Amino acid sequence: MHFIPSSEKNKPLQSGSECTDWRYGNCVPSNGDCGRGFRDGSCDQQNKKMKCRVPCNWKKEFGADCKYRFGSWGECNPSSGSRTRTGTLKKALYDSQCEQTISVSKPCSGKTKTKTK
Structure with missing residues (x-):
């Protein structure tokens, strides 16, 4: 599992493969039902975890x-x-x-x- 900063979320991983069909799950807050958390992404056999944030007024x-x-x-x-x-x-x-x-x-x-x- 790779950790990708949100500033690099649309950049391909530097693992040699140029996967273009990334699928992302919902942002899951680390504590409670809002705030900072992570979103899982997958493409072919690659997986990555991205930082994300759920607004508290959503x-x-x-x-x-x-x-x-x-x-x-x-x-x-x-x-x-x-x-x-x-x-x-x-x-x-x-x-x-x-x-x-x-x-x-x-x-x-x-x-x-x-x-x-």
Whole structure:
């Protein structure tokens, strides 16, 4: 198993073989469910382990390797007590399987936020 710094993650290993079809697994944090960790990669008979980081504000149901662009929050739905917004896939890292569009919801807030000077 080779350890590859994240700055060299797209450079081929210097073992003589020029493998171009690397497959990567999810980033697995070393402690807890976010922070620094490692991602396994394989190509033919080669394996390598890369350093990676899972942001602590990521949404587990989307996966840390699926990046979305979200629209504005919708109006509060009084029957459900929540508001929703939709995100479209912006980038799928490491050939991750990501949904093209996702919808998220959050509870309606009881107060409106106002900025004070």
